[in-house]
Amino acid sequence: MRGRKVRSCGLEPGQIETEEDCLSLARNSDEILIRSLSRENEELALAWAREFVTKGRALERNYALCGPGDGDSAEVLMKDSASEFKFYASGRRHCSSMLATLELRKRQDLLLGYALAPLLPHEERIDMQVNMHPAAMPPLVLVVATPRLARDLQRRNDSQNDVKTFCHRVEVAKDRIIGWPSDRLAVLAEHSSVFYDLMSDGVIEQVFSREAFQAHGHWLRYLHFTTEGSGDHKEVLRFSFTLPPRERMAELSKLMSAAMHFIDAVGTYKLKPEQRARAEKLRKDVAACEWRKQDDRRREEAEERRTAKKKEELEKLKRLTPAAREKAEARKQKVDAKRQIKSRIKVM
Secondary structure (H helix, E strand, O other): OOOOOOOOOOOOOOOOHHHHHHHHHHHHHHHHHHHHHHHHHHHHHHHHHHHHHOOOHHHHHOOEEOOOOOOOOHHEEEEOOOOOOEEEEEOEEEEEEEEEEEOOOOOOOOOHHHHOOOOOOOOOOOEEEEEEEEEHOOOOOOEEOOOOHHHHHHHHOOOOHHHHHHOOOOOOOOOOOOOOOOOOEEEEEHHHHHHHHHHOOOHHHHHHHHHHHHHHHHHHEEEEEEEEOOOOOOOEEEEEEEEOOOOHHHHHHHHHHHHHHHHHHOOOOOHHHHHHHHHHHHHHHHHHHHHHHHHHHHHHHHHHHHHHHHHHHHHHHHHOOOOHHHHHHHHHHHHHHHHHHHHHHOOO
């Protein structure tokens, strides 16, 4: 059935004949807008890939295999969703693989991407996880992060919170690292000496001096090096950077180069004998404490099961007739007596 004619949508009379045509046009316009916004994310991801993955760039120089196969930047990226892209690389000394995840704004979601953006800000970022060879990394935990993210890492209460378990706050000595941006970066370390040893003069000059940090380092969210990771890979280096706009993607170059430097620095680093002894003792203590906690939990769960079973048995007895209840209680006494005898024999 034809609807009434309308003169709307900014078109001339006669261009749209029905309300249905107007709604169809609006729907098509929304689809075009969503596709256009999704392409913005693709262009941002490709800008990162062109800057760091194409021939002669930082990642292509450092890894034998970039992406699922050979090809240009469009082929090395894996698109998980309209707002998430991944890049895989392998074939480098000291590590087995690297996975980079680009987390972008949900531009295709008009509500989350734009309407609620001022209330729910989303920082576009790249998170890289480098899986180190176990033999290439001594026991350590080190974090360099913005103060807010450092606090968040310390406050986590999950069982895998290596930062809370192993790290303490390090106040960077001004005479050891001149110009360190203490107001912008917090350091959490198991051994403060590891932090100073890994921060070479070249990295400080390129990224962490006050001038370099203003120009390039401010894109850093955190570095997290640990041998206490969860899952299949325990020895990992994690790097998290805020993504610049497409036209300024080159500003990440110093941080990306620093990430490659840290792979080699950690892969060749050796703890002093007394440091290694303290690290291994601490891990044994933590493992023993965790075992005791798990044992306590198992005991509590077993006690809860016994209590629940006893309650269930009492409920069953209440529903029996007096004669049946008396027989059931007699059987239970015999069973309990046999169990006590067996327990005495085991003790003897």
